Amino acid sequence: MVEISGLTKRFGNVQALAGISLRAEPGKVTGLLGPNGAGKTTTIRILSTILRADAGTAKVNGFDVEREQDKVRASMGVVFENSGLYRRLTGTENVLYFADLAGVPRSRALKVLEELYALLDVDFGDRLAVGYSRGMAQKINLIRAVVHDPPVVVLDEPTAGLDVPSTLAVRSFIEKQKEKGKTVLLSTHLMNEVEMLCDYVFIINKGVIAVEGTPSGIKRDLGAANLEEAFMKAVKE
Amino acid sequence: MNPVLAVLKKELKEALRDRRTLIMSIILPAVLVPALILGIFYFMDTTERNATKTGFTVAYSGSAQLEAFLVQAGVKVEKPVSVQDAVLSKKADVGLIEKVEGGTEVVTILKSYASGAKGDSAAAQLRALLEVYKQYRIGEYLRSKGLEEDVFSMVKVETASVGDPVSFVKYMIAYILSLMLLAIGFVGNVYLGTDVGAGEKERGTLEPLLATPANRLTLAVGKWLALSTLNFAATLITVTSFALTYTYALTHFSLGSPSLGHSVSVFEVWGSGIWAMVIGALLLAVSGAALQFMISMYSRNMREAQLYLGQLGMVVLPFVFIIMPSLTNATAIPNWGYYIPIINASVVVYNVITGNVVSSLVWVALAMDVVVALLLAVLISKFMDRESVILRS
Numbered sequence: 001m002v003e004i005s006g007l008t009k010r011f012g013n014v015q016a017l018a019g020i021s022l023r024a025e026p027g028k029v030t031g032l033l034g035p036n037g038a039g040k041t042t043t044i045r046i047l048s049t050i051l052r053a054d055a056g057t058a059k060v061n062g063f064d065v066e067r068e069q070d071k072v073r074a075s076m077g078v079v080f081e082n083s084g085l086y087r088r089l090t091g092t093e094n095v096l097y098f099a100d101l102a103g104v105p106r107s108r109a110l111k112v113l114e115e116l117y118a119l120l121d122v123d124f125g126d127r128l129a130v131g132y133s134r135g136m137a138q139k140i141n142l143i144r145a146v147v148h149d150p151p152v153v154v155l156d157e158p159t160a161g162l163d164v165p166s167t168l169a170v171r172s173f174i175e176k177q178k179e180k181g182k183t184v185l186l187s188t189h190l191m192n193e194v195e196m197l198c199d200y201v202f203i204i205n206k207g208v209i210a211v212e213g214t215p216s217g218i219k220r221d222l223g224a225a226n227l228e229e230a231f232m233k234a235v236k237e
Numbered sequence: 238m239n240p241v242l243a244v245l246k247k248e249l250k251e252a253l254r255d256r257r258t259l260i261m262s263i264i265l266p267a268v269l270v271p272a273l274i275l276g277i278f279y280f281m282d283t284t285e286r287n288a289t290k291t292g293f294t295v296a297y298s299g300s301a302q303l304e305a306f307l308v309q310a311g312v313k314v315e316k317p318v319s320v321q322d323a324v325l326s327k328k329a330d331v332g333l334i335e336k337v338e339g340g341t342e343v344v345t346i347l348k349s350y351a352s353g354a355k356g357d358s359a360a361a362q363l364r365a366l367l368e369v370y371k372q373y374r375i376g377e378y379l380r381s382k383g384l385e386e387d388v389f390s391m392v393k394v395e396t397a398s399v400g401d402p403v404s405f406v407k408y409m410i411a412y413i414l415s416l417m418l419l420a421i422g423f424v425g426n427v428y429l430g431t432d433v434g435a436g437e438k439e440r441g442t443l444e445p446l447l448a449t450p451a452n453r454l455t456l457a458v459g460k461w462l463a464l465s466t467l468n469f470a471a472t473l474i475t476v477t478s479f480a481l482t483y484t485y486a487l488t489h490f491s492l493g494s495p496s497l498g499h500s501v502s503v504f505e506v507w508g509s510g511i512w513a514m515v516i517g518a519l520l521l522a523v524s525g526a527a528l529q530f531m532i533s534m535y536s537r538n539m540r541e542a543q544l545y546l547g548q549l550g551m552v553v554l555p556f557v558f559i560i561m562p563s564l565t566n567a568t569a570i571p572n573w574g575y576y577i578p579i580i581n582a583s584v585v586v587y588n589v590i591t592g593n594v595v596s597s598l599v600w601v602a603l604a605m606d607v608v609v610a611l612l613l614a615v616l617i618s619k620f621m622d623r624e625s626v627i628l629r630s
Binding site: 045048049050051052069070073074076078079080082083084085086087088089093097098100101102103106128141144145148 | 238240243244247250251254255440441442444445446447448449450451452455624627628
């Protein structure tokens, strides 16, 4: 569960967030849409304790991001938009490093690895990450983020720049997390992905929630033929 | 696994897989430093021996008496049209012009700025010969006046070195090593320094790392320990390689000084200096690594970090100036030096090798540096919480 209430954040003269409130439920994929600079990444950074909010509250799995940072981080796995890997480590070593940082016993970490390697079709885990394609790296990023089996998974544009097979693999990963009953918060620009994966959507514009609802509900409420049209209407208002 | 150990292990593993780190930290110091030192000493020794063995050529203009004296002394004498031209064109190693001005014989040695070591050596030998010639002429004059020439032996001035010549070697080693340790140990391996902070930003691994359950202090201490370990190892390899080769060279090449040209074991020279060097390298590694880490963390990218870290050597310059009077006067560095981080590494090394160490203060020095480094590690963990640092890219 992710609960955000009245979150504000300012960078100098720029008001990145102006009182955002949202809720993401377990067992559902919640979409976070918005144009570039709308505040999606800032929201994710506050949730993952990288940034501190100026005002408002945010809770991850019931833990406050301001006061219970260690518990918040233990409860969530994040894949940032430009997450990288340690290039002189193998994919498996990258994952096991994060497992060690999370205090996951080696046997459990290896079990997670085995399961997710099979799901994402990873057969390059023992190769150094320096030679990975973007798709290969993103698969390891996803596994690394959830190696400690967190109840909340936050993904910031996880399919950006990926080829079709890798995109499909990422989508199957998201569906698997949902099946497991996890709270998935997905930030994306791809409307077809939203229609396919998201149970509920928040469209952010200029630091506030412009529209929220199910994908079909948003289309209906805004009188749009498709989600792209609905999105454009939402961010123009 | 303990998260601090996990960070330490990962950083060491990555560093040891990096070819640049291996070349800069291990191969260059282990191979290039000895080759360089032995090469320099060999060149100096050969030059010195050649100058003594082969003699030198003088372009001469003056009396037949002085010419006969020089020839008798084994000097090859040329009589060109222009002494100056002969020296400038290197047909002669040195020039000599004898003139009579106002009843006084004036003898001028001409040396070209471009004559090099051979010209310098020739000029020095010629000056020594002319001293003998001067005494010979004065003696001749005294005899013509019916006076005894033993007036020259009324006052004899001699210089004698006392004690063990190895003391000189120890002093030289202590002097150079204490400065070298400051320069290398504190600056550390710049590439490693850039990687632990700026490298995380550039690769896009910093945010995922900060989003793990490990807290900031754990990450900071792990990275600091890794950087300290690598800096310590690299410094130790470099200075050990230097010190052993330099000691060998000082005791195996005579360089014109027979008292030094005897073979002694490097351990005879060093004594307890080896453990002093280990402690000194450790002292510098812990404080230098903390500062490197902070700078690297603050930098936008690896290029910026390399630029800043490249200037880190400037930080030690004021410390060098503080200890320089003790080094040049060959006196013990005062005890207050043990209490000042960075400088205390040099103090330990210098005072131990020269036999002036206060053992209890070595532990004080170590404690001081560890406390300072830990404070810096806490500061870095706070640093890793600052948006202006994390998002500075």
